[in-house]
Amino acid sequence: MSIKVETPANPITLAIIGCGQRGNAYAQYSIVEPSKCKVVAIAEPRIQSRALFANRYGVDGSLVFETWEQLHKASAKSIQTTGKRPADAVIVAVQDSMHVEVVEAFAAQGYDILCEKPMATSIEHCLQIEAAVKRAGIIFGLGHVLRYSPYSRAVTEVVRSGKLGQLVNVQHIEPVGHWHFAHSYVRGNWSKERESSFSLMTKSCHDIDIVCHWFSPDTPVRVSSFGGLQHFRKSGKPLEAGDATRCLDCAYERQCPYSAKKIYLDRVALGHTGWPVRPLVDGIPDIENVTDALVHGPYGRCVYESDNDVCDNQVVNLQYASGATFSFTMVAYTTLICERQTRLHFTHGEIVGDMNQFTVTDFRSGLTTVHQPSPEASTSGHGGGDLGLVGTFVEAVRTRRQDLLGTDITEVLKSHLTVFAAEHSRKAGTVVDCVEFENAARRAWDGSVQNSTASE
Template sequence: MAPLTLAVLGAGERGNIFGNLALQHPERVKVVAVAEVHPSRRSIFASKHSIADASVFSDWRALAEQPKLADAVVITTLDRMHYEATILFAQKGYHILCEKPLATDPNECAKMVKAVQDAGVILAVGHVLRYSPYFVALKKQLDNQAVGDILNMIHVEPVGNYHFAHSFVRGNWGRKDLTSFSLMTKSCHDLDIICHMLSPRRPLFVSSFGSLTHFRKDKKPKEAGDAKRCQECAYEPQCPYSTNKIYMDTIKGGHKGWPVSVLHPEPDIENIAEALRTGPYGRCVYECDNDVNDHQVVNIEFEGGVSVSFTMVATTQLLCQRLTRIHGSLGEITGDMNIFDLFSFQDRQNQTHHPSTTLGGHGGGDDGLFHAFVEALEKNDQSVLGCTPNDILTSHLLVFAAESARLSRTVVDFNEFASTYTGLV
């Protein structure tokens, strides 16, 4: 069988993750086209994959105007571009792997799902936690009734203090008008994995509270004075969000991956220093134009009376290492994305589970999603992904419902909220 072919829209961090996975499995899949606005990133990506010049584009819309160039498209552009790209490429018959979130508007999410269903193409979204060995093993225990009937779940997303400063204050996801609210851009992963863990139960009611509390001008240390950038700030050596600590110490230590690779496609001391002098990542975290929440809680009632509490918080030592407790009628599970303990009330014994993992992001979830998508294409079978487009829509709508509840300070009836959009599908 000839390898499947992929077109990649966006040769940034996520585009390269999936592109590198393709390079590891040339017998199964090959990247044959790329669209990337940044000249250097575009050139490096095209060279790495030996893509013909005629299939290298600076604008993904130009790629979409061509006759079909690949079996599938991987959409890793900025969030606000996902909607239009998915619609256009679905209509041209491309199978689609779209980075999360699917879109930044609930109507757009619903229209995207309808488009792929009408076109009869496969849709995967970057909810990679579903595919990590850890959550696969955890879901198996729940489906096997290892803790009996589930009563309650507590799930925490500790974003990481410097990760939040990098991505959601200085970076691409700091402003709602340019992308979306942080519960969507960061934690749609988490509400999706909660829905997956509790499936086939559906959410019924949701409430939420949260705000932007720390990363704002009135919290700026007095010692920082009027400084707008780290490089000109007297307080910089004491600041937890010093660019010297986050970026310069990283590149000086020989590490050229995330987060310094975001600042420059070929990071070294000189070009990272220049990026910090002139670019957005050199700004003081208390002087940025960010407006997304740095903490939020979401409470959900699922069918069967299952109660769920989810917390997203920026100021943590842990970096995206989710913490989960699941309480059932026969036992409880406590986990941290590496191992989980299952305690049985019946025999008072504790079992520690060490799910096998692979190298790569999100506890092996990036690899897991990529391989599931390729297998789904090989078999032309959406079910290989373990979720339908409607499942993807449901978990996105739950995020939108939670934000609606936060803004209105009400308890939102999820079925009533979702019916407005599912009627479009």
């Protein structure tokens, strides 16, 4: 459903914590819609990235910080001396494991918060964030960007209309992309569970979320899951690669689909300096800097000689309280890069889509219609979902209406708990009761809070 957005008298002001790919993706809304929001403060440890970001968004030097702690301290001083916060809202785009401490700190200061997905990397931290958000009474958005693209909103309208009857089954696939998986989940920041989280959470929590959103108010009651690390390990290394541990030293490099030279250097040579090249260096990437990163950094390592441990393929099966079912597949080995394919089966029709367009077939009338998203989808990532999320969040902040986001902190937590339950099923080899899983998590959390309070 489209939301009517009125232009505010003054733009909503934003502080961006983490000026990497996701921070930039969200901050871009201030350039597209400068009358609606403005970036006024940032925190970013990388020197050149910080300077480039501040220059691009016109951030005053007095509100440019190296760490989120420095921004938080300056905010506390401003609140104490003037009674005002430096910004209306904070966008949290730091590494996943840092979300809990940053959200808790700024929620306590009364900031409305948009947090990149996943909310946190452990059940305990997710519950901590829920408690912090409820305690502060703030507007809270989560980077489940799939909900906010023109494509998904159009699908949601059809689902909610009821014209196809009851939703009985959904089949959904997340084709990560062979080299994208190598970039992010073998060589990159999300390659090791102990340093980030499992790949179903870091990559696909918003896939589980959007389908749960379509089934709502129906709720998941049972989940099972299977998967593992199938190929990106020592045993998968081609014999022709020999003892090479880095792509630039490998005789097999030109035949390897995961060659770092192909993924990064060949792109730079063609003038492409955006993702996936930009994360390799601090500042604007060029041939010299990217080559140095491949010689010395993790992105130049052989994918078969890396220390990654997260799943490269996984299936999840969910049953809902109504008896409806949902099957999900996340797989690395695809040509498509994150262009999900979805089939929704209703008692009187079906929807078949691929994030670019979808067809609706009504069994009763026999009519099939093709739907395409708005042209605005081309203006940002995730089919327009990035800017769609920020635009909705900004309007929610301006109007003080959490409902505009179509979700709240408790629903966000429930969809995360469903993902945690699926991963528990995969590891334990058992079907998990979703309701009992949540109840057990909350009991454990309540017990730890009580123990912590008693020891103080």
